[in-house]
Amino acid sequence: MSEAAPETPLPPHHWEADVLLLDGGTAHIRPIRPDDAAGLEQFYARVSDRSKYYRFFAPRPKLSTREIAIFTRVDHTNRIAFVMELAGRIIAVGRFDVVAPGEAEVAFLVEDRHQGRGIAQILLEHLAQAGRERGVRRFTADVLPDNKRMIATFEAAGYQVMGGVEDGVMTLGFDIDPTTTAIGVMQDREHRSESAAIAQFLAARSVAVIGASRRQGSIGQALVRNLVTGDFTGRVYAVNPAGESVSGLAAYATVGEIPDEVDLAIVAVPADAVQDVVLDCAAKGVKGLVVISSGFAETGDEGRQRQRKLVGLARSYGLRLIGPNCLGVINTDPDVSINASLSPHMPARGRAGFFCQSGALGSAILDKVNARGLGLSTFVSAGNRADVSGNDLLQYWEEDDSTEVVLLYMESMGNPRKFSRIARRVSRKKPIVAVRSGRTTQGVPMGHQVRTAMTPPGAVDAMFRQAGVIQVDTLEEMFDVAQVLAHQPLPGGRRVAIVGNSDAIGLLARDASASSGLVVAKQFDLGARATAADFEAALREAIASDDIDAVVAVWLPPLNTSAAEPATALAAAAATSTKPIVSTFLGEKGVPPQLRVRDASGGAAGRGSVPSYPAVESAVRALAKVVEYAVWLRLPQHEAAEVLVDPVGGREVVEQVLTLAPRGRVLEYAEARDLLAAYGMELWPSLPADTVEDAIAAASDLGWDVVLKATADRFRQRPDLVHSWRHIRDAGEMRQAWALLRGRVEHPDEAAFVVQPTAPQGVPVSITAEEDPLFGPVISFGIAGPVSELLGDRSWRIPPLSIHDARAMTREIKGSPMLFGYRGSDIVDVDAVEDLLLRVARLKNDLPQVHNISLPLVLASPTGASVLSASIRVQPVTDARADWFARRLNPLPGDTLH
Known part of the structure; x- marks a missing residue:
């Protein structure tokens, strides 16, 4: 046999x-x-x-x-x-x-x-x-x-x-080995590929509406009508089984019968018929699909399976897909002028690109845009975000000359690590303003399938700040900020002048400035009898001052007076200003017609237009967000800090452990010491002591002047518990310390006593890094102890870290004064702490097999930072990181993220 x-x-x-x-x-x-x-x-x-x-x-x-x-x-x-x-x-x-x-x-x-x-x-x-x-x-x-x-x-x-x-x-x-050059080449190709994919949607020259209908009020008819009335410069084809003309266009029974090439297909057929449409489009050579149809993941398990098959089928035939369950796409470029959406109104031409995941909110968002006179360059509603995502749009907008401001309404994040990487780069060129729903609950709409993040909300907020993204809480606040970015120059600093004819509103503006981190350098209280000439003179004085970076203008005209003169004054001052101006003008919202500067295309308000807010607090808060972005821009480029490390040596330690323990385990002391040493970190010697004789022998080996302490879990990071004795210099002192500590702790046989050299007195801090299912490596920092843990006083970042990132981490926690001489204490060596942060971040970024690393007790002293303890767990990598060293699209709905 x-x-x-x-x-x-x-x-x-x-x-x-x-x-x-x-x-x-x-x-x-x-x-x-x-x-x-x-x-x-x-x-x-x-x-x-x-x-x-x-x-x-x-x-x-x-x-x-x-x-x-x-x-x-x-x-x-x-x-x-x-x-x-x-x-x-x-x-x-x-x-x-x-x-x-x-x-x-x-x-x-x-x-x-x-x-x-x-x-x-x-x-x-x-x-x-x-x-x-x-x-x-x-x-x-x-x-x-x-x-x-x-x-x-x-x-x-x-x-x-x-x-x-x-x-x-x-x-x-x-x-x-993935060198900086090799990674840069890969990311450049990724950028070009994803930008090209989006261009196939937004710069299409021929569009087929599949599911076009003559029935009044139908989705198919609305799509055809919006394309035609939106003055699309390309060709529109109607596709319906009956082959009847739709809105004056000849119709075809299938997309395959269309005699010319088709770049883009807009799909509005029942969900169970969409897969057949994909096959027809693939055979025709269509490059992209916008699936308006609902009935997919938003409906439950059956819909999720249908959505998974849809995306898999489209990708297998070389097609990208927007949707399903989406509103559509819009490009206001006069050379394209495509309204392939359910919105009956084409937005005015503007400088902002808008990505929205919600189809239901899409129309309302476009109405708000028009009402405020903001104007858009492009608009994409991704619906269930089954394929094309905000990351793809960021890649496109980065090089799009028509887009100067990026607006994101995000209901979920499929690949936040990639978002962080791309946003860090794009924010250097163009501001990104984002609303993230589910910010506190981390919930996502039913149609959006993403793995659950283990990272706390504070870490996600830190990731946005790290990437320079202007994060706001509401859509209203997004438009408030966008109006400043789209119409006004960036401020040079935090100093503002308040110019107005209302003392009461001027006081509100001062209070709002103080609470928003702005500094009121000068306040011009003109009084209710001020004329337009007075208003203009004060505005020009504020603009000309070297001590002022931005202006808040307030004008509430007295009764029975015309608004034309003050409007002319404000517009004239703004026209020559190199500093941003925001206003509360007549209590209007958006850009009032009197304060608009038209673009060459005659569309929405252009550069130099003065945005107005019904409440002065909204104006100040919007300006403050823009100031924070301008400050971020002036920081050094966020390149990963260079630290001298031995990644090969670190990898060898990890591989040796995984050879002996294929499923992974916590490293023993010697293994943790060697791994940290490969990345330039010294783990303080620590010798176990089960008996007093063990303790004496250990102290002798270490040369005395040692510490005896209990290290069981219940004692860690608990300075309120007496569990250590410092500066033990001989056997007699060790016997005394042993007897006293064993008498003071409960269950002394389970206390896990160790002997260590005495470290310099300092502030206890802790550093942790772990692998998150969505974010990849995440690093955090805080003062060690239960109070910091209970209050959540930790800073977070996504590796790789720049030197600025490390410096920000040590300074943004509420307990940071303890590092800088609080109440007369010594200032610690913060540079050494930040160096540790950079090295831990580099280790975690290099070695995904290190599932988590914790340095729960680091003593930061004026002479350095001593790592007294470490806990490191390694385990095999079963899923590649979401942002690995090989390009890949987001996984299909329901797949493991990779």
Whole structure:
């Protein structure tokens, strides 16, 4: 009886992903399987002879059965291969074979018609990440010298490629550690790909409305009407089964019958018919889908499964998708002028790009925009956010010259770590204003499926601040802030002048300024009898002053007087001002017609228009938010701080532990000491003592002047409990300390006594870092002790950290005065504390196998920071981080996040 063939081991789940190509199309990447034999053979038959020759260095018209078996049966450890699929067909293969410890030979083959779409680069990224997880540190590749495309692939990856030519073959070699250059190259490609994908929606030249209808009041009819009346510059096609004309347009029974190319499909058919529409659109070559239809994840389990199938099907055929259950998309650019939404009104042309997840709120939001005279460049309602998300829009708006301000109404975050990374970069160019619903409860709408974050709300707020995002609580406040950003210059500082003809409102403005962190440098109380000329003179004096950074203007005209003259005065002063002006003018909201400066297009109010607020407190709060953003902009660039570390040594410690304990465990003292040492941190010696003789021996080994303390969990971070004795200098003092401490603590045999060298007296602080399911690594800092824990007095950040991030963490907690000489105490070495923060953040960012790290007791003294204790748990990585070193789209609804 023949032996059964050995089972092929299963690869990690996170090695499978949807990916985005350079042109904005999608594909699917996954480990190769034995049942890919037929698909691989068909793929190889479609590849040109030239590409085959470049791959194998010899004519090879077809693969033998033996070769196919070798290529499709891998062990996912020493032999790893990925295939890329589109529409169920293999379009590329990439693989590596380990040839020496830590070294593997890599090769690719891409179907000719798909070359130039960035496929080889994506395969290289995913193979390199899989290699790192399997202990591979270096790739080599044999390439023919005239295979310029493949050589360029390796060189463009950002790795340092070395090689030479022997026997007519060029051998290239490069380390695959994710260097700053390699990560930058990957993120640049990601940016271009995601921006290109969104451009397919917002710059479409032809649109098909699938589900168009002649029925009055129907969604399909509204979509056609809004496209036509919105003066869309491209072509509109109506698609309905009956083939009847809709709103004067000839209709087609299916999208496939349309004789011309179709860039974008707007889908408004029953939910159970949407999948058939996807197949029709894929066959037609449509590039993007906007699914208005409801009946998906927002309806329950059945809808969630339907949504999952919809997104998977769209991506498998190379399509991006907005929605489902969304309002649609709008671009006010006169060269496009597309209103592919259910909103009957096209917003005026403006400077703000708006991303909204809620379809139900979308129309109300657009009404508010119009009422305030704000104007938009583009608008996207993502509905259930099953595919396209706010991160995609940020990538597009970053380079969009028409968008100067980004507005986000967020009901959930699918990949906050990626959002943080992108927002940090975009905020340097353009302000981002965000409303985040569920901010306290962390709840999400039923249609939005994301993994639950373990991170507290304070950490999420800190992430927004770290990224320079202006976070507000309400939509009204978002528009208040947006009006300043869209129409006024940024302030140079916190000093404001209040100019007005109402003493009472002037006092309210002063109070609001003080509570918002602004400094009132001067107040012009003009009185109720002030004229427009008085108003203008005071405004110009305030603007001209070097001691003033912004102006709050208040004008409430007396009875039976015209508003024209003061409006002219305010507009004239604002027209020449390089400082922002906000106003409470006639109690109006938005930009009153009298204070508007028209754009060249004649649309919404342009730069120099003066925003007005019914309540002066709203004006001041909006200005204060803009001031905080301007201050953030003046901070040094948020590049990761450079600290001298040994990541290879740290990785070796972790890998050795996981070899002995595959499921992971808490590190023993020596292991924790070595891991911290690799990252430049010294863990204070700590010797266990079960008996007084053990304690004496330990103290002798340490050279005396030691501490005896209990370290059981109930004593940690409890300065109110007497559980330690300092400065023990000989055996007699140790016996005395042993007897006294054992008498003072309950259950002394369970107290876990240790002996340590006496550390300098200082302020106890704690540093923790952990892996969050959504955010990846999160680091926190606070004064050690139960009071800080109970009050939640901790600062939070998302690695990587800049030096400014570390400095902010030590200063923004309420207990920070204890570090800076509170009530005459010594000022501690805060630089040493911040250095520890940077090193812990670097360790956690480098090593996802470190599930959590806690330094619960660090004594910060005037001479340094002593790490007295550490608890570190390592465990295998089962899911890749949401923002790994290989590009991937957000997972399908219901999938594990990766």
